[in-house]
Amino acid sequence: MEPIKAELLVLGAGPGGYAAAFYAADRGKKVILIEKESRLGGVCLNRGCIPSKALLHATHVVSAARESSERGIVFGSPDIDISKLRSWKNSVIEKNSTGLSALAKGRGVEVMTGRGRFESTNTIRVETSEGQRFIEFENAIIAVGSRPVVPKAWDLGNPRIMTSTEALEIETVPDNLLVVGGGYIGMELGTVYAALGSAVVVVEALASILTGTDPDLARPVLRKAKETFSELRLETKVKQLATKGKQIEVTTENGGNEVVELYDGVLIAVGRQPNCEDLGLDNAEVGLDEHGFIRTDNKQQTTTPSIYAIGDVAGGVLLAHKASKEARVAVEALLGEQTVFESVIPAVVFTDPEIAWCGLTESEANEKGIAVEIAKFPWTASGRAIAMDRTDGLTKLVIEPETERILGMGVTGIGAGELISEGVVLMEMGATVRDLAESIHPHPTLSETLMESAEMFFGHATHAAPRRKKVKG
Numbered sequence: 001m002e003p004i005k006a007e008l009l010v011l012g013a014g015p016g017g018y019a020a021a022f023y024a025a026d027r028g029k030k031v032i033l034i035e036k037e038s039r040l041g042g043v044c045l046n047r048g049c050i051p052s053k054a055l056l057h058a059t060h061v062v063s064a065a066r067e068s069s070e071r072g073i074v075f076g077s078p079d080i081d082i083s084k085l086r087s088w089k090n091s092v093i094e095k096n097s098t099g100l101s102a103l104a105k106g107r108g109v110e111v112m113t114g115r116g117r118f119e120s121t122n123t124i125r126v127e128t129s130e131g132q133r134f135i136e137f138e139n140a141i142i143a144v145g146s147r148p149v150v151p152k153a154w155d156l157g158n159p160r161i162m163t164s165t166e167a168l169e170i171e172t173v174p175d176n177l178l179v180v181g182g183g184y185i186g187m188e189l190g191t192v193y194a195a196l197g198s199a200v201v202v203v204e205a206l207a208s209i210l211t212g213t214d215p216d217l218a219r220p221v222l223r224k225a226k227e228t229f230s231e232l233r234l235e236t237k238v239k240q241l242a243t244k245g246k247q248i249e250v251t252t253e254n255g256g257n258e259v260v261e262l263y264d265g266v267l268i269a270v271g272r273q274p275n276c277e278d279l280g281l282d283n284a285e286v287g288l289d290e291h292g293f294i295r296t297d298n299k300q301q302t303t304t305p306s307i308y309a310i311g312d313v314a315g316g317v318l319l320a321h322k323a324s325k326e327a328r329v330a331v332e333a334l335l336g337e338q339t340v341f342e343s344v345i346p347a348v349v350f351t352d353p354e355i356a357w358c359g360l361t362e363s364e365a366n367e368k369g370i371a372v373e374i375a376k377f378p379w380t381a382s383g384r385a386i387a388m389d390r391t392d393g394l395t396k397l398v399i400e401p402e403t404e405r406i407l408g409m410g411v412t413g414i415g416a417g418e419l420i421s422e423g424v425v426l427m428e429m430g431a432t433v434r435d436l437a438e439s440i441h442p443h444p445t446l447s448e449t450l451m452e453s454a455e456m457f458f459g460h461a462t463h464a465a466p467r468r469k470k471v472k473g
Contacts, residue, residue: 001134006032008334009124009137011116011279014042015049016311016323017143018100024331025107032135033109034116034126039097040104043145044320046093051168052188054092056350058085059195063352071389080196086170118280121304125280139306139334142286142294143323144279146272146312154241154268160248161241161266164189174198174265176230178250180238182209184349186269187221191228191352198265200229203236203252210349214361216376217412220392221351228352241266274313289315298340299333300326308334317345344427348417353392356420359408359427360398372407373399375433377453379413381464384444390414395449397433399457404432415446422450433457 010021013035021033065075114128126133148163179190182204194200240251247262287303289295293315300308308330311323332339346358365372379385379393393413409423437454455461
């Protein structure tokens with residue numbers, strides 16, 4: 001059988017892969033998109049971002065109803081139909097996937113379902129249900145994503161030990177659940193299961209949850225987590241997991257003291273690793289870095305000039321929107337255009353309250369010895385936050401002293417993930433803190449906290465007592 005010819009081959013149909021395929025097709029390229037699963041969207045759509053946010057939305061209703069009693073509105077205890085909730089979550093995934101398939105067809109992108117493996121620097125073999133197919137390409141973009149890390153000692157083959165993949169299926173709601181890892185995945189899914197009725201214990205080996213997050217921003221989440229979860233144990237390591245009847249026996253250690261407990265379920269959320277195995281990368285002469293990610297330059301080009309890599313498999317922060325931006329950079333690069341990846345990347349943790357940040361953080365500035373000035377606006381002074389009973393928030397600016405340019409922004413509070421995009425635009429445009437302070441924001445809104453944090457820098461925020469500037473570095 002003669003090889004199929006493609007101008008561009010994209011391996012992996014997640015938010016990086018399909019974005020690359022669609023953009024290249026829009027730019028006139030003949031594109032073949034290979035995906036091993038029957039649905040497009042990758043981990044983000046099928047086992048990550050979308051289902052987790054759907055479940056967080058659904059369970060937030062439970063929490064909101066419970067808290068409304070303080071405002072004189074009382075509901076009875078929720079009757080949760082797990083089967084119906086699962087079906088609704090799956091319908092959200094299906095709607096998104098169907099939309100992607102329609103977009104691919106409308107653009108003339110050929111979608112091939114199968115597992116791809118490089119045979120050379122310009123050929124890939126695809127194992128499909130109809131047999132092997134060979135594709136010769138001019139350029140390729142690798143976008144195969146990542147998967148949860150499970151230490152071998154904990155991989156007992158017991159369905160009660162879950163990663164985020166299994167947890168998002170919500171087959172059952174354990175009476176008591178141990179979450180191993182206080183990062184964003186553990187905190188988000190722990191919140192879901194706590195709302196559904198599990199007694200959740202979170203253990204984190206380090207001294208704080210959400211490692212790498214600005215302590216000012218993480219503090220309100222830590223306070224809320226102590227109310228939401230049965231226990232939050234920091235500086236606690238899991239030493240051993242073992243099957244004990246219908247439960248999991250867990251041995252943890254803190255300060256030299258070991259504790260043995262039984263749990264109905266264990267969620268392992270200790271990180272992710274790239275899907276680089278069995279891709280034939282050696283055949284394609286594509287090199288890896290010391291951490292096992294594909295090595296790329298600032299144009300997403302690998303050690304083979306005609307092959308690019310984007311998203312989780314290329315390392316850096318493992319975020320869907322980073323992958324989508326890298327997709328555009330890679331396509332523009334292979335088209336011969338002047339382009340590099342130099343974008344401000346926002347990060348969002350969808351806990352309750354949410355955390356979002358972009359650019360330089362105060363912690364990073366201190367570590368690197370960069371002199372910065374800090375401006376903060378507490379949501380206890382926000383009329384909208386008070387009206388919503390959500391004053392557990394903070395808006396924070398990191399400012400360059402000499403130029404007063406905004407170098408970073410952080411927000412903790414309800415809807416922080418929506419607010420942070422303004423910070424991204426400000427930094428991409430090189431805006432100063434005065435630009436933000438003089439931009440009219442609607443009242444009463446949470447977005448006002450961005451403007452008032454800028455006014456705090458100048459010592460005259462309308463709704464907060466004046467404070468002196470604080471210099472860090």
